[in-house]
Amino acid sequence: MKPRRRHGAAGALIAAAAVAMAVVSIIPSAASAGRVAAGLSVPTANLPVPSSIGKGEGKLNLIAWAGYAQPEWVKPFEKQTGCQVNAKYPNTSSDMVSLMANGGGGQYDLVSASGDADLRLIYAGDVRPVNMALIPSWKQLYPFLQSPSFNTIAGKHYGVSFEFGPNVLLYNTKTFKTAPTSWSVIYSNKYKGQVTVPDNPIQIADAALYLSKSQPKLGITDPYELTQPQFNAAVALLKSEHPLIKKYWDAASQEISLFQSGTTVVGAAWPYQETTLAADKAPVASTIPKEGATGWADTWMLAAKAPDPNCAYKWMAYMSTPQIQAEDADSYGETPANTQACAIMDKIAKGSCAGYHANEPQSYFNTIKFWKTPLGTCDNGKNDCVPFQSWVTAWTQIIG
Amino acid sequence: MSETRATRIGLRIWVAAVLAFLFVPIAIIVLYAFNSSNIQAWPIQGFSTKWISIAWHDPQVRSALWLSVRAGLLATAIALVLGSAAAFGVHRFRFFGREAVSLLLVLPLALPGIITGIALNSAFQYVGINLSLLTIVIGHATFCIVVVYNNVLARLRRVSGSLYEAAADLGAHGFFTFRTITLPMLSTALISGALLAFALSFDEVIVTTFTAGAQNTLPIWIFGAIRLGQQLPEVNVVVAAVLLLTVIPVGVAARLTGGGGVTRASAAAAPRRSGFARGARVLGAGSAEPPGL
């Protein structure tokens, strides 16, 4: 009886594998649906855009960062428009991309995508163009956020910029009597075991940004479009930084803990961490060093197969108004894209406008290089830049 | 009892240590539910009860909690039926691919949730099912079945086949035997399997992200709240409240399982419902000793 049982197990598995292989050779894999788009052209570029916002469909399904759909502004919206808001809070940008596969699958209407995911969504054909004429507050946005390269391709807008923030250098004021002037502090042996940076492959761009100033011979102009030698240099820098890192933080609350307990004294952070720690009287401060900084900006993008486009437009218009921009900025801890929000922010929480750098001049924002998905294509029209797939592989090696 | 006094004291110390191990983090959670600050610093800087009222009035918490409870109950119910059926089948019958079944059934636990989540999400899209409570339940039931299956199978392996033969000798047909012998025999395994399955479902976050529509179960809400850390004390309040609420059902379940059971041949105290069952047990118990002796 025994040999028969052994054949049973192996046989079953082999049969199953054979069947699976045969089947999927014929049927296109469901998992790849929505990712069949090619590199340089946007599959949804020619989808029609509405010329006016019609009657609301009664519901709105959002994929948003936790904290973007707070009752304070969702309830008034629901009352005004009759669109019942259902929000889903995924954990990472990557989760958002996965959920939006196949144009949102007919389930979701909007996604608040961060810059590192935007281009992936656009070129996969998961989002569709938006008519900015239907977003009145769009004219009030910062000029550099009205048609940024991470959500606008060839003049077509694939969403409306929402809020943003720089990735600043956070430091313990007891260790650093004066603000560090260069990102070199997080690469220096002096603070071994006390440094923290985000656990995100896009962090390679931060290293590239530093190298663009410290090793100008590499010729790095755009930290998200790196040729192989430039990429290798950035990776080498990060590998040399590895022994200095105590923890690559995944959630803002982690970094807050790290600084609060004194486990780390310097690292890359968002203004949110600084404000939260400062509110708790922790001795921290932040700065943007002379090399500049990377930054993230979130965009409300419209799903290609959105079931409730009218409610979606109403939401985009609503979330761009100065009042809501200010409320969200103070609640979540980021900078509003709408220039008129600053005064309202100070009314809600005194000093918050300056705290989140919402009143800086254009020169400040020029020092920020906003996230965009590194594709293999470079602006020079060639294809020799390193695509994000390789960033991820390199990142796995870097953090070990 | 055949244990020496020293052994028993040693065991008591061990049990106390393990209980401390299990409950110190719980104590921390309850303590930090009253933290006035968002940041979980040690030692705690200040106390406040404001989070209780915040949690109570938070509509997102209520809908998330209610969704989790419904999904958990449904998934556990399905898992009880299908998991036991699978355990029976694998235990009793020899068939083509029998060993593979155990491997297939362990996959939902062994594979990272992201894989299960994306596989199920693709399947639902392909078939055209809308993401809703139904798809959440399907996703949860898939790994809840594993928990029940393993528990029931482990119990079945300790049950001697002679019990069924004794029952048949006494004239019972299959369904009767099932109702009076097998089910009581399995009751502990079923109840503990159900509790474990429900706990897994109640705690599951990654698969649910991909099988739920634009809705959040409690763990998804918690994960979102925990990222920014703005609502950590609120999370602790909610968790502590859930703990308080579940003491009763878990206690009841413990009563049903721990109250002497059908297992030890010398447990003469446990009353049985029918003379038939007692008769079979007497007949069968004699040979319920595991072989190998």
Place this chain on the structure above:
Amino acid sequence: MSTIREERPMGGMARVSAALWRRTWLRASLTLTPPLAWFLVIYIASLALMLVTAFWTVNPFTNVLEHSWTFTNFDQLFTSTYLTIIARTLEMAALVTVTDAVIALPFAYYMARVASPRGRQLLFTAVLLPLWASYLARVYAWIVILQKGGTLSWAFQQVGLGPVNIGYTNTAMWLVFSYIWLPFMIVPVYGALERIPDSLLEASGDLGARAWRTARSVIVPLALPGIIAGSIFTFSLTLGDFITPLLVGGTNSQFIGNVIYDNIGTANNLPFAATLSLVPIVIMGVYLLGARASGAFEAL
């Protein structure tokens, strides 16, 4: 025996039962088809569709999934980066399993054999209750305990030992994993131990064995199916987990799950993620085969 004569059913139920008794295949199908159908149709099929992409690639420039059979992903898998991560995951899973088995056995023994029925109920409740405190909240509590200047360090200092800082290390991960999965080990082991008849232990004593010998030769082998069932949970759940490494691990703490997670979504490298997913499947296959071969399942 008069109760039996009255209760003996002669009608439909008995007929159905007899019919099923004669046709084993029918009984087998009825029992097995629903669960297996559920599994195969819903889960395995979609999983297979995804895993077959392990033999395909995504063109990183056009982002198109190319259906051409190749072993490139496996070449990438068998490099030191990923092999180290796989070994680390495996090691931790084994360590956590052993730790939990060691912790659970005396505890479950006490619960099953020494405690009064009332005590048994209380202990059972106590073991299961932590499962209802969210996994995430419990791991976050551990961060507070293990961080620099945290509860553990404070406790050590209270008793005169120096401060201790094991936050964000693999040791921290081991502690947290052992903690989280402990109830999953205790419950099946308890289930196995409660089935041991007292007479066996008495017989062992009569034959001259002291406590340790009885434990080693009688109790542990009889508890083995429970330990195996529990180990399946602790081993597989640790294999597939990536949240604890994320929250409590430090540098050099990545697990298979973390790498899989990184390669899905924006990275758009589903084929490589699928390749990585084959690893836990193979590992669990080997594990189950080993458990069967060791005779643990035949302890009946």
